[in-house]
Amino acid sequence: MWQAEHVRAQLALLYPQCSIEILGMTTRGDQILDRTLSKVGGKGLFVKELEVAMAEGRADLAVHSLKDVPMDLPEGFELAAVLEREDPRDAFVSNDFGSLDELPPGAVVGTSSLRRQSLIAARHPHLVIKPLRGNLDTRLGKLDRGEYAAIILAAAGLKRLGLPERIRSLLDPEHSLPAAGQGAMAIEIVSARSDGVDLRAVLAPLNHLPTAQRVAAERKVSKVFGGSCQIPLAAFATIDDGVMHLRAMVATPDGKRSAHAQLRGPADAPELLGQQVSDLLDNQDARAILAACKVDAGADA
Numbered sequence: 310m311w312q313a314e315h316v317r318a319q320l321a322l323l324y325p326q327c328s329i330e331i332l333g334m335t336t337r338g339d340q341i342l343d344r345t346l347s348k349v350g351g352k353g354l355f356v357k358e359l360e361v362a363m364a365e366g367r368a369d370l371a372v373h374s375l376k377d378v379p380m381d382l383p384e385g386f387e388l389a390a391v392l393e394r395e396d397p398r399d400a401f402v403s404n405d406f407g408s409l410d411e412l413p414p415g416a417v418v419g420t421s422s423l424r425r426q427s428l429i430a431a432r433h434p435h436l437v438i439k440p441l442r443g444n445l446d447t448r449l450g451k452l453d454r455g456e457y458a459a460i461i462l463a464a465a466g467l468k469r470l471g472l473p474e475r476i477r478s479l480l481d482p483e484h485s486l487p488a489a490g491q492g493a494m495a496i497e498i499v500s501a502r503s504d505g506v507d508l509r510a511v512l513a514p515l516n517h518l519p520t521a522q523r524v525a526a527e528r529k530v531s532k533v534f535g536g537s538c539q540i541p542l543a544a545f546a547t548i549d550d551g552v553m554h555l556r557a558m559v560a561t562p563d564g565k566r567s568a569h570a571q572l573r574g575p576a577d578a579p580e581l582l583g584q585q586v587s588d589l590l591d592n593q594d595a596r597a598i599l600a601a602c603k604v605d606a607g608a609d610a
């Protein structure tokens with residue numbers, strides 16, 4: 310809702326003559342809180358019901374956290390704009406400790422992200438990772454009731470909802486490489502509208518080119534490896550002086566096996582860089598690592 314309101318406010322400034330309404334929706338992704346996201350079908354859950362609303366003409370556009378948007382949208386839908394990125398890093402949130410390094414052996418850390426789980430298990434094998442779902446308030450409530458010594462959340466969500474003071478420290482992307490698209494919002498539309506309105510042109514002023522380039526490279530890696538919440542995959546790009554630096558990682562959920570790759574290339578050819586980094590990961594047996602993950606997930610379900 311914060312994100313939708315943010316887009317509404319920006320559109321209202323650009324197009325003061327238009328009236329813009331928010332159609333609030335609760336998705337299945339929001340409702341299923343008792344199982345980890347990776348087991349109930351992943352990213353698509355947050356997106357599908359909004360697409361139905363657009364297909365039925367009840368909504369003209371949908372605002373998403375890009376991290377939750379599948380790499381391949383259903384036929385007839387497209388992303389029209391990617392907004393300027395918030396802080397893409399993971400945040401360490403705790404009432405008693407300042408960082409992962411301070412946690413004693415056996416301390417319980419909450420996260421339902423396989424990527425975060427895998428990265429923590431690799432660097433801090435003495436910690437215990439437990440699933441954590443729900444909206445931000447639910448997750449913080451569970452921390453405050455003592456169910457966890459610490460939880461890991463996206464810094465972007467905490468900052469957007471006015472809770473930056475809950476962040477005790479930010480995880481260095483060097484150790485906790487962010488997920489593809491983390492911290493960015495995207496606007497999805499119906500590609501060909503029956504009324505002929507060119508919504509892509511209407512939304513173009515909201516598109517932030519450097520963010521769009523960064524996430525295009527990141528999402529390419531995710532796409533090559535069939536990216537969904539079901540696999541621990543990180544992809545993070547930065548741009549400095551027109552040069553993009555893309556880093557990516559795939560791992561097993563226990564963090565015992567992983568492949569890492571990074572490359573620099575021109576920022577205006579993000580998908581090529583994404584493909585090249587994916588090729589490097591492939592050379593390090595990324596497919597075998599991911600195949601091992603899928604066997605695990607199946608055994609558990």
Ligand SMILES: NCc1[nH]cc(CCC(=O)O)c1CC(=O)O
Nearest residue numbers: 374376462463465466491492493
């Ligand atoms: N899948 C949940 C999700 N999708 C986007 C965000 C955070 C906001 C963002 O990355 O833009 C979160 C929560 C989290 O990772 O803590």
